[in-house]
Amino acid sequence: EAGVVQSPRYKIIEKKQPVAFWCNPISGHNTLYWYLQNLGQGPELLIRYENEEAVDDSQLPKDRFSAERLKGVDSTLKIQPAELGDSAVYLCASSLDQYNEQFFGPGTRLTVL
């Protein structure tokens, strides 16, 4: 069975440019998470979906970040415009529900110049 798939794996952009990340969760997993991870720190939750509903987006900087999970499967996370401080690894994870193991994707390493 394929794990969580993310693309791209790496992205380098100029500041003020838009960027989008894509995630395909494990089949059958209702819960999908987007995290931001800075070097040497723990993952920080940006948004959590239960099927297609965003049930926790309290830590998503909504002035520049947006996310969607159409049809409750794949998800995209967008930043527009990107800032220097957005440089980080963006991790997607999925689980059967919030009380079960989260399976992480390989992440997208974003560098904003």
Added chain:
Amino acid sequence: GENVEQHPSTLSVQEGDSAVIKCTYSDSASNYFPWYKQELGKRPQLIIDIRSNVGEKKDQRIAVTLNKTAKHFSLHITETQPEDSAVYFCAVLYNFNKFYFGSGTKLNVKP
């Protein structure tokens, strides 16, 4: 996350010794406490978890203990091996809804 404190930030042990990492949390309504291991350049992977209805769980050399009264839980690794070297993160599910990770502990097992 600000609601989860993890200590120590770094831990160095000799191969064969035990390692203990502790996390404290603030919300008594928390009910799910997983531990993740992240090797350099790789994704976090679950190694063990515990729910609020039990006080201890073991899986071979790894155990987690939970003290709900004191609001802390700990990861115990016995007979450490060099391949245990990694960053370990605790996490807490608050109030059935919000998920927070600790800041991580870098474990170095010296051969």
